[in-house]
Amino acid sequence: MKTVLNFACGYFKFSTNCTILGIETSCDDTGCAIVNEQGEILSEITVSQNLIHLRNGGIIPDIAQDLHRRNIELVVQKTLSQAKLCVKDLSAIAVTVKPGLPLSLPVGVKYAKYLARYYEKPLIPIHHMQAHALVPRIQNQIDFPFLVLLISGAHCLIAVAKDVDDFLLLGESMDSAPGELFDKVSRRMKLRNIPEYSQCCGGKAIELAAAKATNPQIFQLPLPLAEYKDCNFSFDGLKTSAIYKLLQKEKEHNIVVEVYLCGSLLSSWKNMCPLLNLKIIKTSFCLRWYATAVEARSESMYKRFSDIPGPKHYPVIGTLYKYLPFIGEYNAETLDKNARLNWIRYGPLVREELMPGVALLHVYAPDDMETLFRQEGRLPERRSHTAMLDYRLSKPDVYNSGGLLATNGPDWWRLRSAFQKNFTSPQSVKNHVTTTDGVVRDFIRWIKTERSSDSDDFLPYLNRLFLEVIGLIAFGEKFNSFSVEEQAQHSRSSKTILAAFQSNSGIMKLDKGIMWRFIRSPLYRKLAYSQDYLEKVSKEILLKKMHFFEKDSGAEPLCLLESFLNQPNVDMKDINGMMVDILMAAIDTTSYSTSFALYHLARHSDIQRRLFEEAKNLLPDHEGSISSEVLSKAYYTRSCIRESLRLNPVSIGIGRVLQNDIILSEYLIPKGTVVVTQNMTSCRLPQYARDPLHFRPERWQRDSHQHEVLHPFLSLPFGFGPRSCIARRLAEQNICITILRLVRQFELRWDGGELDVRTFLINKPNRPDSKRVFNADEIALNTRFGSCPSTGRVLAAKGDKNIYAVEQGNSKENACGLCPFDENAIDYYKCLDGPRSVEETDRQTADNDENKVMSIKIAVCLSALCMVVHSAPEPVPRRTLPALQHEEVHDELGQYALRYVTAEGSVVSERGWLVPSLVDGGHVLAYEGQYTFRGDDGETYVTKYRADPTGFHVDANHVPKASAR
Ligand code: HEM
Structure with a gap:
């Protein structure tokens, strides 16, 4: 109570005869006191609910609320009469407004508001923890700034108090508070059953029991976060291991061991809070204090956020002008290039005022990324999918929230904790190996026998493949997307893939703008349309499957949807939102990642060879099944995927909204800043990786002489922490199976140059567009289109090297190459050879045992062909294939x-x-x-x-x- 008043007095330090009444109902005590401007407490009354809650084994919020309601008036009246004052003599009313129990706080707040309004007194809202921080000033002369460590039943934090209402939070508990730990452990020890402790709260009971310890050394307990020299705390590990030790001991001796354990706990936790001085925590607090002291000492030396270099911004438009077509130097679809340009110009920390009120911080140094992610609390936030959030919230009949991708705060955690287990538990992921393998096998069969020669672009096939995979794993639904009907433009498969892409690609552009909030722009409408379509698909499946589950549950491994339906704390709207999120998040990410991995493998025949060896060892019979055991031995395959994701992650980096002030590279970054870690750019810098642009899977292999210890926060393709990709294991498994099977059965080749990315929220393999075709240099060089001699189809513009030749064992299929050609469009490379027989193909494979392996040049990204096909010139005579250096x-x-x-x-x-x-x-x-x-x-x-x-x-x-x- 004193804390509330002391804090309040800070506001009135210049007034004379200031008398403030403070009310506190944040937890289970109804408290009231009056203090004057000298800091003297004129009266103080507290009614404790402790004994009532002890009977219940902890605080029951509605009982606490009820007791506050009953006591509040009496407590205030008694306090006033003890001080011989009435309300009109007071200068102000202060009240705790946060943090505290949601049902208890409002009782005090309402009563204080009533007094303030009725007697026309100022009302001073008090932050409970800030008030605690100022307590030492009641009895001591302590000047600002000073460091403060706060440990209470519900909180634990370290902060710099700069002024009465200005605090810099340096660290806090990342999980439970010490009080919770004591309560849980003492409850588990059943100390309340012993008469001596029956009237004590958890902490006190442990303290008393500890005094009787005779051999405190018999238990070892861990030091929380001992290896981290930052300012955060963690108590969950300690709690779990204390409870585990209890269980172990009970089992061992079949006795009640509280005396011994309490002794150990107490001596170990001597410094855990000032009251108990527990030992283990002393060590960890010392570490925290050390880090804090280092930080606090230099706090005054931190540079200001506004001093961080970055592109020039203007009022109203911020830096948005830089993204404008033609005049802006940034391209909204090549965010990696913008990031690189910024790094060259401004260094490892770049501030961008995207628009008024939205400050972006681009972070390139892995150490800074580590600091950022390590300080993350339990509810990390992203500022993305804003238009999608708006759209979903406007449809309360369909959605409860913006879904996992778009929602922040406690609602996000509600969804994440409900759905997480089904995605992340190793066993549930392993259960899907056979399903994915079956789909990939069908895909390979389809490539060999059915694939039409009409399009050489491989990426759409990967889209279809991963639609099939996720369809079965997540919804137990076959889309049959490789069937002739489903390949049609207006089929469900084609429209689902398109809607997922349109949703993702619209999101990033809409996130940058604000106009959609006022006018439903075409881009917003496109997003709404695609969301609407995905909703429709997921609703149809949901209805179908609900009926199906009743009959079949328990037969096959459960698909995700089945597990969702078994979740107690989510309803149909939550599930529907999650299904739409899955459709959006699963198809493009996995197919682009696979596409890039195939590209790198195709360009490095030596690496492909090694991978093939691994695939052959793991699958001696290429028709054999892939099991989770096989996958666990696919070390090289996993290194290849990791390396490909290092160079070509689907996201340029990870975004977060800072929830606390933090220090990055000596700058003080304020809470609320939107931070983007630029992992893709940093992964390609020689400061952080050897030969960074080279595809070298060996750098991830401990047993290789090329092994490299990369900073653990350099490559984060799936993000980090509680907000990281929910389906990481599943996605890696699916890519691994696909690559193992493709490399086992085909030889990948690449005849083009470097494949680049276009950023549509997700990084897609780029493809030439009309700008590329009409580049000034190309016109100067008489560049025109070339066509495939055998099919007469236009290939691409000269200089476009991002073309794969495609060939199948199937005699219908052929391969196309690309070359420079002159004004008359006759100088180009012909198609690679004509259709190959299986025998010819076999000769090309070095391994004689592998005479069934087909040589296939897979088109990883032949979208160029689709783009220019409309302007195809007449077929031209066939010429021999020239060599090319x-x-x-x-x-x-x-x-x-x-x-x-x-x-x-x-x-x-x-x-x-x-x-x-x-x-x-x-x-x-x-x-x-x-x-x-x-x-x-x-x-x-x-x-x-x-x-x-x-x-x-x-x-x-x-x-x-x-x-x-
Ligand atoms: C190679 C494939 C994939 C990559 C590289 C990838 C990457 C990512 C990244 C970088 C994030 C943001 C993490 C963060 O903010 O820390 C994310 C989030 C997410 N991903 Fe993935 N992802 C992939 C596949 C998938 C698949 C297959 C699904 C669904 C089945 C999925 C569902 C999600 C969801 C729902 C989130 C939001 C999680 C949240 O905010 O709590 N992802 N993913």
Whole structure:
């Protein structure tokens, strides 16, 4: 009670004759006191509910509320009469408003409000913990700032008190509070059954019992967070191991052991709170104190958030102008490039005022990422999916909340804790191995026998594959998405895949804007439409399956939906929301990740070979089944996936909204800041990884000489902490099975150049678009489209190397290559050879035992073909395939040099390097190159070109020169 008043007096320190009445009902005591401006307590009355709650084994909130209601008026009246004052003599009324029991707090608050209104007195809201922090000032002269450690029944924290109402929270308990620990352990010891302790709360009973300990050394208990030198606490581990030790001892001796255990507990926990001085916690508190002292000492030296470098922002539009098409230097679909540019310009911490009131902090240093994630509380928040949240909340008949992806706070935890077990428990994930394997086997069969040659883009097939996988695992539903009917544009499968993509790609753009809050923009409507479609699909399945489950439950491993339906604390609307989230989160993420992994494998035949060896060992008969045991031995496959996710994670980084002030690289980052860790960019920096741009799975293998100890927070493809990907295990398992099977049965090849990403919330393999086709340099080089000699279909623009040749063992299928060609569109590479027989293919495989392995050049991302197919020129005569030399090097800044030579003698060389920008003091990439080819007249023509901040310049011996005026 004194704390409330002391705190309140801070507000009135300049007034004379200040007398404040304080009310406190945050827990189980109804308290009231009056204090004057000298800090003297004129009167104090507390009515404790302790004995009543002891009978119940803990505080029952509605009983506590009822008792407060009964006592509050009496307590206040007694306090006033003890001080010989009446309400009108008071200067103000103070009351605890938070934190506390949700049913108890309002009793005091309501009564204080009533007094304040009725007697026209100021009302001072008091933060319970801040008030505790100021208690030492009642009896001692303590100047601000000072450090304070608060340990109560419900809280444990360390803070810097800077002023009466200005606190910097340095750390707090990440799980339960010490009081909870004492209550639970003493309850488990059944101390209340012993008359001596029957009237004591948990902590006191343990203290009394401990005094009788004769051999306190018999128990060992862990030091919470001993290895971390930060300011957070954790007590759950201690609680669990104390209870476990109790159970163990009871079992061993079949005796009641409270005396011994209490002794040990007490001596171990000597410093856990000032009252008990428990030993183990002393050690851990010392660590915390050390870290705190270090932090607090330098607190005054922290740099200000506003001093962090970053792009210029303006009122109203923030930095949004930088994302505008044509004029902005950032591209909303290449966030990784923007991040890289920012890193080059501003360093490892970049502040971006995206729009007024939304400060973004881009974090590149893994140490800072670690600090960020380690301080995360129980309810980490993301600022994303805002439009989707808005949409779902506008449909209360369909959703209870924004769903797991979009919701924050306690509602998120309610959903997460309900659904989590079904996704994350190792056993439930293992149960789905056979299902996934079955689907992947069907897929491979389909590739071999059915796949049409109409499209060479492999990515849509991966989309369909993972729709099938998640359909069965999550909903027990076959989409049959490879059937002819389901491949049609308006089928359920095609529309589901499209709706999931449209939902994801709309979200990021809408998150950046605010206009949709006022006008339902086309993008918002597109999101709403796609959400609506996913809702429809999930509702249909839900209705169908509910009937089905009644008959079949217990037969097969439960699909996720079946387990959801068995959850007690979620209803149909929650389940429906979760199903839509699964459709959105599962298809694109898994297919893009698999696509990139296949791309890297296809480009590195040595690695693919090693992986093939592993696949062959694990699956001697390629028709054999994959079991969880097989997967547990697929070490190299897992390293390949990890390495691919390092280079090409589906998300550029992880977003969080800070819930406390934190220190990153000496800057004080305020609570509420939106932080984005730039893992994708950092993973590609030489500061943090050796040869960062090289695909090298061995860096993850402990037994390899190329093994590298990477910072544990550098690559976080699935996020970190309680908010990390709920389906991580499942997704990794599905990718692992797919890659093992594909590599076991096919040879992957890549004939193109580097595959890049486009960011649609999820990083998708990029593909050429019209901008690419009409690049100035390409026009200067007479670039046009090329077509496949055998099919006559247009392939892509010259210079587009992101093309895979595709071939099947099936004689109907053929492969297409790509090449540069001249103005008449005749100089290009022909299709690779004609259809291959199985024998031919076998000859290509080095392993004679593996004569059934088919050589397939898988199109990981041939979307270019789909894009330009409409402008196909007439088929042209077939030519022989020329050889092609191609060398390319890049550095970590994006500077590069490349050279390639065609069989016809054309040579292209180009280099790109960073030069200072003339506009904003940053850097831009300039490039220059030369293109040499032999003309039909036998002459060699040379075109030199250069693009830099002064413009684009071409010089060629065959291009007419403009006459000088
Ligand atoms: C390779 C595949 C996948 C990757 C790389 C991936 C990655 C991620 C990442 C980075 C996050 C955010 C984590 C954070 O904020 O710390 C996330 C969240 C999430 N993912 Fe995944 N994911 C994948 C597959 C899946 C699948 C298959 C599902 C569903 C079956 C799924 C469901 C979710 C959900 C529901 C969340 C939100 C979790 C929450 O906020 O509590 N993901 N995922």
